[in-house]
Each structure stands twice: as structure tokens, then as C-alpha cells.
Amino acid sequence: MGVFSMSPKRAYNWYISLVAASCMVLYGYDASVYNSVLGSKNWLAYFNNPSDELTGAVNTAYTVGAVVSGFFFGGPVADYFGRRVGMATGSVFVILATFLQTFAPRGNIGCFIAGRVLVGIGQGLALTAGSIYIGELAPIEIRGKIMSFWQMFYSVGSFIAYWINYGCTKNKTKLGDWDWKMVVIFQLLMPVLIVTQVFFLPESPRWYCKKGKIDRARASLSRVRDSDQEVEDETLMIREALEFEKEAISSSYSALWKDRSVRKRLLLAFVINAGQQITGQGTLNTYSTIIYKKVFKSSSTIALINALNATFGILFTANATWTVDRFGRKFLLIVGAIGMGICMIIVAAVETSTPVLADGSKSQPVGISIVFLLFLFIFFYKPSWGATIWIWTSEVFSMNVRAQAVGMASQTQNVANAIVQQFFPTFLKNCGFYAFYMFAGINFLLALFVYFFIPETRQTRLEEMDIKFGGVNHVVKGGDLMGVEDSHHADLDQTLGDLHKQPHAEQKEVAA
Structure with a gap:
């Protein structure tokens, strides 16, 4: 069915899916918020110049909230109260957390950290319910295409956060502490929209x-x-x-360990969801400001690069809408991993083999080359390990365990991200861009893993997915x-x- 012959009900299916996908804007915005405020001298001064360890702890606080929520509460809330309640409850947590972070008392970084924990809890609830909702309402023939907007909306969240941050950095003298508070408080936008719309949507x-x-x-x-x-x-x-x-x-979660086919899917989902974050993308999204400081000295230039990265991320993710159902999930994951690995090798080689200028930065041609290569990395990542991981994870589990399994699997992203992010700032400080060779090796291993272990799932009904994993x-x-x-x-x-x-x-x- 062409775009111009789309039936009213098919168009409505797109609308409700995009409302649910808005949960991913929460994730994309928040992941970019902390990266943005790290570039604000006013934020650092407001919280008495926190140490590197404390800076990492602020980010880890979000991860702890998300992991606990995703593993223990996301599935039960979505299963007991419904997918809509899961999305709405998560959004309410984000709203409360936004106020807590924005109006944290000066010097009280504990209050800011508490807000980060609440954001994590909210996203653990919303992301579990939202991704399942789309998969359960979307027609089989366009399920992958609709679900690709899930990752695109992550990029939309980053886009909004980074462009607001760029505007604030251009006016930081006038704004004072509001140069970072403005970035944080705009996080209210999407959860408010979700809460006001979600209960008008049909339940799964x-x-x-x-x-x-x-x-x-x-x-x-x-x-x-x-x-x-x-x-x-x-x-x-x-x-x-x-x-x-x-x-x-079993109609309960015990099927997670009773059913051999489900156990196999859960293990595979754990690996590829963790793999999504150790490709290097999670680190780039959180610490790109620190990474670019090794190349550029201007905070305004770095903010602009981050904003452009988020903008191109939307365009790159759009590639998934026409490739994921045409070429399949497995093809995209393999090509994406190989492409990302090659980009990481070249980035490391360019940065480590070129001279450093007197002010500690790199020459303009080298800087442009590094930015181009990291943008090319995003070109490979977004439609593959960005969008396709969520598509695959949301569609492979049977109904009896789907909510709990998706919640657990998706939060392995945060577990892996937390581990890498705790040591990456120190790793980057001591080893510089040689750290990117590690990500290159990881990406090549992920391509091999997908080739040998991940089955293709396109054009398979949710209720008949088990046959792809040795089940009935x-x-x-x-x-x-x-x-x-x-x-x-x-x-x-x-x-x-x-x-x-x-x-x-x-x-x-x-x-x-």
C-alpha cells in the first residue's frame, strides 16, 4: 500500500505508534542532557566542581534507576496495569525528576543525583511498555518500518537537547546558571505530551x-x-x-527458565543489547564533549558538533524505515557492525598519528576528518545497532513473558553502558584515542556473533516467532x-x- 493510498486506519496505526515511540525521546533527550551540562562551567561551579569520580557517579545514578526499574518493575507494571499505564507512569517519573534536577539547591549534587535516579526509573517503565505496545499493534508487513521510528525518536530527543544546549552556550553570559537549567527543564516537553495523549489510544x-x-x-x-x-x-x-x-x-514469568526456546532468546537478547552500548555509541553519546575537547578548544564549536551529530542521527536512522523490512534484521546488524569497526580503526589512526598544536588541539583538517569519521560511525550505527536491536528485541518473545523479557533485555544496554562509562574517562585520559581500537575489535566480534547465532525475524507473526528459535x-x-x-x-x-x-x-x- 503506497503512502498516498494509505487507509485511515493504517494512518491511525502510524499515529498511535509514534505517540508510543515518543517514550524514546525521553531516553535520547536525557542521554544528551548530561553530556550537554558537562560542557557548562556554570553547572560545574554550581555543584562545586565535582571530581571525575563524582561526575561518573551522576551518570551511574541514572543507570541504577533504569536497571532496577527495567529488570523488576517495567514488565510487571506493563503486564498488570497495561501498556498505556506503563508509558504514562514512566513519563510522570521523568516530570518529577526534571523539577528535582532543575531546582536542586546550589552545591547539593545529591539532589541532582536523586533526580537522575528518578529519570532512570521512569525510562525503565516507559521504554519497556512503549516498545512492546508498538510491536503488538503494528501490522506484520510494516512492523519493522514503524518500529524503526523508535530509534529515530531517540535521535529526535538528542536533536532537541543539543540544539537547546547550543543556543544556551551562545548566550551563557546572559543566562548564567540557566545556561544548563534551560537544557534540563525542557525535558518536560515530551513526557507531558505523552501523558496527555496516551489514554486516548487503544490498549494492546x-x-x-x-x-x-x-x-x-x-x-x-x-x-x-x-x-x-x-x-x-x-x-x-x-x-x-x-x-x-x-x-x-506457563502463563507466568517462570517460562523464562522453563522454556528452552525462551531461554535461548533471552540470552541472545542480552548479548546484542549489551553489544549495542559497547559498539562505542553509548560512550560517544555521553562523553562526546570530553572526546572533542581533545581536538577542539571552543565549547561553542563542540556544542555545534554535538547538535549537528544529533541532526544527522535523525536522517541516518530514517534509513532503517526502508531497509529493515527489505533486507532484514540480520543483514543490517552485520553490515552496521563491520562499518562501525572500520570507522573506529581509522579514527584512532588519524588522531594518534597527527601532531598536537601548541594549544593542545589538533589542526583544522585533522579535526574535520575526525568529526567526519565519527559522523560516518553514526551513519552505520543508527539504522542497524541503533534501530534494529530494539525491533528484534520487541518482536521475538512470546506473550507470556514479553513485557518482562523486553524490560530485562533492554536494560542490559544500561548495565553494559555503566561498566564502560565508569572506566572510559580514565581510559581516554591515559590512552587517548588508542581506546577506539578496543571498540573496533568489539564491533567485528559482534558481526561474527550475529552471523552465527541471530536468526532472521522479518515477516514473522509475533505468535509464531518461537519456530525461529527451536520452539513450536x-x-x-x-x-x-x-x-x-x-x-x-x-x-x-x-x-x-x-x-x-x-x-x-x-x-x-x-x-x-
Whole structure:
């Protein structure tokens, strides 16, 4: 279906998905906020010039909040209260945290750190619920395309934060302490928009089915599917998958260790989500200001580079919208990792083999070359390990464990990022750009890991994903338990309690 022939319901499906994807703006903005304030002398003075260890602790505080929230609360909140409540609750935490950070008493960095913890808790809730929501509402044929906007909105968050920061650095004399407070308080923008819109969206039909609210599930699907037949087909498939998961495995989170197929997926998801952050992207996003200080002396120049990086990040992520469903998840991850590895090798070689000027900076041609290479790194990262990791993670788990598994897997990003970020400032200080050779090696290893261990998941229904990981088809098995021969079609003239039974060629092919 072309853009200009898009049906009203398909357009509405895009709208609700983009509202949910706005949760990622929270993540992108906050990840860029701390990087931005590190370049503010007023922020440093406001909190009595914190040591390198304390500077790292401020960032780690966010990570601790996000990991605890994602591992222990994100899944249960999304499963018990619904995906919409998960997104809204996370947004409320971010709103409270924004005020706490902006108006922290002078010299009281503990208050600022508390705000960072709350932001982490909020994002652990919102990111878990938001990514699942998109995957569960999006039609199979455009699921990857819609989900690619998840990562794009991370770039949108960075874009907003860095351009606000750039504007503040140009007026820091007039603004005083508000040169960093302005950057922090603008974080209110997106969570307020989410809270005011999210409860007007349809709830996930899969969540409704899990709660036994079949009529509400149909009502939700009817708002985003073009025909009654599609609604009945999908509702039935969801019910069949849930029936099998409840009877043959477990309807609780115990399936995470009881089901061999789920265990395998969780381990793979842990590895690639951690891998996303140790590609070098997490470090660049948090410490690019410190990295660029080794090349440029002007804080305004560095702020402009960060802002342009975020701008190009949006454009680069857009590549995922036309590649992820065309070439597949696996292809993008392999090409992206190889490209990032090559960029890191060249960046390290250029910086370490060129002379340092008297003022401690590099010559303009060298500086431009390094910026270009780091932008090229983002070109490879954004549509692959940026967007595709989230797409893959949100779609591979069965309904009984999806919320908890996605919450846990996505937070391994923060675990890995926290480990790297704690030692990276010291590593960079002692070793300079030789540190980037480490990231190059990691990227090449990640490409090999994907090639050998990650299966392709495009154009696979959520309820039938298990067959990609050595499991059984939950729709077929659930249909057998319910006594349904035709696992894809319901008779629209009867209730689901009196299903029409016909053999279905497509289902037999899948089962085979």
C-alpha cells in the first residue's frame, strides 16, 4: 500500500505508534542532557566542581534507576496495569525528576543525583511498555518500518537537547546558571505530551486477551485493522497462542527458565543489547564533549558538533524505515557492525598519528576528518545497532513473558553502558584515542556473533516467532488445544465460542 493510498486506519496505526515511540525521546533527550551540562562551567561551579569520580557517579545514578526499574518493575507494571499505564507512569517519573534536577539547591549534587535516579526509573517503565505496545499493534508487513521510528525518536530527543544546549552556550553570559537549567527543564516537553495523549489510544489487544477481555481486544484491533476478517483472524491467533502458553508452558514469568526456546532468546537478547552500548555509541553519546575537547578548544564549536551529530542521527536512522523490512534484521546488524569497526580503526589512526598544536588541539583538517569519521560511525550505527536491536528485541518473545523479557533485555544496554562509562574517562585520559581500537575489535566480534547465532525475524507473526528459535508454533498448538482446525480464521457470523472449522493451507505450511 503506497503512502498516498494509505487507509485511515493504517494512518491511525502510524499515529498511535509514534505517540508510543515518543517514550524514546525521553531516553535520547536525557542521554544528551548530561553530556550537554558537562560542557557548562556554570553547572560545574554550581555543584562545586565535582571530581571525575563524582561526575561518573551522576551518570551511574541514572543507570541504577533504569536497571532496577527495567529488570523488576517495567514488565510487571506493563503486564498488570497495561501498556498505556506503563508509558504514562514512566513519563510522570521523568516530570518529577526534571523539577528535582532543575531546582536542586546550589552545591547539593545529591539532589541532582536523586533526580537522575528518578529519570532512570521512569525510562525503565516507559521504554519497556512503549516498545512492546508498538510491536503488538503494528501490522506484520510494516512492523519493522514503524518500529524503526523508535530509534529515530531517540535521535529526535538528542536533536532537541543539543540544539537547546547550543543556543544556551551562545548566550551563557546572559543566562548564567540557566545556561544548563534551560537544557534540563525542557525535558518536560515530551513526557507531558505523552501523558496527555496516551489514554486516548487503544490498549494492546494482546494485553486485553491475556486479561480475558476478548471483546475489548476486538475493539482495539478494529481501530487499527482495515477489515472485520483481519480483526477476527488476529484475535483468534492471539487467543490460541495464549492458550498454548498457559497450558503447555506457563502463563507466568517462570517460562523464562522453563522454556528452552525462551531461554535461548533471552540470552541472545542480552548479548546484542549489551553489544549495542559497547559498539562505542553509548560512550560517544555521553562523553562526546570530553572526546572533542581533545581536538577542539571552543565549547561553542563542540556544542555545534554535538547538535549537528544529533541532526544527522535523525536522517541516518530514517534509513532503517526502508531497509529493515527489505533486507532484514540480520543483514543490517552485520553490515552496521563491520562499518562501525572500520570507522573506529581509522579514527584512532588519524588522531594518534597527527601532531598536537601548541594549544593542545589538533589542526583544522585533522579535526574535520575526525568529526567526519565519527559522523560516518553514526551513519552505520543508527539504522542497524541503533534501530534494529530494539525491533528484534520487541518482536521475538512470546506473550507470556514479553513485557518482562523486553524490560530485562533492554536494560542490559544500561548495565553494559555503566561498566564502560565508569572506566572510559580514565581510559581516554591515559590512552587517548588508542581506546577506539578496543571498540573496533568489539564491533567485528559482534558481526561474527550475529552471523552465527541471530536468526532472521522479518515477516514473522509475533505468535509464531518461537519456530525461529527451536520452539513450536504457538498458534498451531494452541489451536489444537482449543479444537480449532482453522487456526487463522473465525466465522464472522458466530461467536468465538462456536468457531467455524476449515483446513487452512497456509497454517499447514507453517506447522510443517
